[in-house]
Amino acid sequence: MSAAEFAAANLSRATGAGLDPHEYLRVTGELADLEEWGEAFVRAAHGHLVRAGQAATAISAGEHFQVAARWFHFATLGPNRERALAAAEADTAMGRALDLLEPGARRIEGPGFTGWLRGPADVAATAVVVPGLDSGKEEFHDVINALLRRGMAVFAMDGPGQGVLADTTTVRADYHHVIGQVIDALGTDRVGLVGLSLGGYYVAESAARESRVAAAITVSGPFRLHWDLLPRPVREILIQRAGGEPAARDFAGQVDLSTLASQIACPLLVVDGGQDVIPGVANGESLARLTPHGQYLRLSHGDHLLGNARPDWLAAAADWISGALT
Template sequence: MTKFFDLPGILEATIGGTRSRAVSAGVDPNEYEAVTSRLQSIDDWQPHFRAAGRTHRALAEDASTAGRTASAAEAYLAASLWFHFSTTLPGPDRLGHAESADSYRKALQHSHSDAEWIQGADFVGVLRRPAAAKDAPVVLVVPGLDSSIAEFHTVAEALLRRGIATLSIDGPGQGELAPNTAPTADYQLVVGQAIDVLEQRRDVDTDRIGLIALSLGGYYGAVALAHEPRLHAGVLVSGLDRMSWPELPPFVTHTLVLRTGTEQAAKDFADRVDLSEVAPSITQPLLVVDGGQDVIPGVVNGEPLARNAQRGEYLSIPEGDHLVANARWKWLPHAADRLAHWLA
């Protein structure tokens, strides 16, 4: 199996492939160019990204001390994203996960003091409620293989602007839980735990719960919709219908090995990723979004899922890359509006 870090041209490919994902998450595009232009090899990725995170964290601490809460929130959020993207290569970066999570908590403390952190047996999440709404519907935001709560902050913001509460979660193998847990193909159990916690509250409407899930999270979201009747609608972005281990590129295989712990565990996980029997059980209204340029060997994208689900809609953005991050304006407002409509 070819090692990811040994692939020719891997630095340039990784810089180009991550650019739209990082920028759509909130990283300043000019700073991304400045940081990545200084990389001499792929081994420079983690130390330089974490250095950028430390720079923003220092700015945040200075602003916080001076009582400039808006600037502190912005800098802590930037720090969180730089620390997060230091972890997206298939190489260990245990500190990056913790630093990202800590900075994101501090960003919300300075910008959304009513945000609540919730811990379950297999997840950690942040609950945010729209300021002007009482008993709002709530949407779970589910990340993918190497993403996290912090990466989809802007997705949660789009939902909050439409009067929807959000519970963004990191489950096994994700975000701050990644260093000590392994991904699970039975993600419906994680979503079920999150809904159990929501049902104990009186400040959100637990009769109107939806889900938006991205990348491998699209698979997680699909199995959750199929097994969890308390979910009433879903959006899946750059998800996958099935996965074939022998055909997967090194980035995916080595990330799976890193996150699951062993090559055999990674193969076993990949074998479980198949929605052919699950899709017909999805009865909720469902929007599946794919990018036409998002072609990963060994991965079948979401069109079969949308076709086989009972109420599936399919939106393909021809020029879209993975996460359709390079054309987010073409799907995120539409997806947020659809969730608002379905949960109204």
């Protein structure tokens, strides 16, 4: 895949993460080869760190740190020999941003997760945002903000094989153990879950096996994975995040909600894009149909993560989970 093709495929994902589309097009338009991706995105991130240091107010500095975190995170999506360093830089920059913009935000960590709890203290509703295969807690800017605006506390997390933990841990299909640790650490008796891409599977699997999940949303989540049909780039990422091809094949074989769906007792909203066609990944219609309290929203023009159809689902989904939890 050329640099231009890769950049175009990730444009709606980048804007959903809070990257300015004009800056994104300028940075990616200067790439002569996809191998330059990581270096170019890290360079853009450093530009925002410089702006943060020159900012006249804490608000402006915090906003630049926040944008830098997202550029560092996106540096990990393409070829990057310093991927682990970029993920660590994203984590650090987000921490500096929240120190300035949301001093009440708390870092919460456990054996298999880390993340930031944002929003008002002692609220009735807490939502956990679960990333996917190559995403992390710095990415889903639009989803997190939509939940915060509705008065919820939001825990944006990295789990095994994700974000800042990708270099030291590997993916696991029994993600409900991680969500159980998160709920314990949050000190609440019920949470809502929002999972994106592979995070959609993590959320559904957790909803089936963790009774403290009170409502859940999956966005572009797989119902089942077929290793032999997965595109080569997806297989390569999974091999990296699983710690080798045998482990990756085993993980893919466990991603199957056909028997777990009927065990999801809480309300579940499944959101799919009609233009999200990844060979080897069955869409979520089966999950919504087999789940006792499932609802299905399919937008025919939506791509993977539906970044090109945000007005058609994001506000409605945020309202839905807010209502389900409160």
